[in-house]
Amino acid sequence: MPVSPVAKDSCIQFVGGSHRTGWYYPRKFETSRNYERISDKDDHLYRPNPDISGNPEKYDLHSWDLEVKVF
Numbered sequence: 206m207p208v209s210p211v212a213k214d215s216c217i218q219f220v221g222g223s224h225r226t227g228w229y230y231p232r233k234f235e236t237s238r239n240y241e242r243i244s245d246k247d248d249h250l251y252r253p254n255p256d257i258s259g260n261p262e263k264y265d266l267h268s269w270d271l272e273v274k275v276f
Contacts, residue, residue: 211271220257221265229254 228250230239239254257264 207271207273209273213268213270216268216271218257218266218268221267227252 230251230253232239232254
């Protein structure tokens with residue numbers, strides 16, 4: 206929920222359909238590095254994150270202009 210208006214070009218983007226493509230290593234927003242694994246037993250579930258920023262044309266990206274809504 207924004208506390209001030211945010212333009213679409215600076216908002217977070219979502220990849221349409223990504224919930225159907227499997228599990229990816231969780232990443233830290235600040236560094237873009239993967240979180241360290243605590244256990245190796247789930248390795249088969251996670252894949253490396255694709256380079257979405259480097260190949261945006263390959264993905265169905267969604268983003269919106271955000272406005273403040275006062276209730």
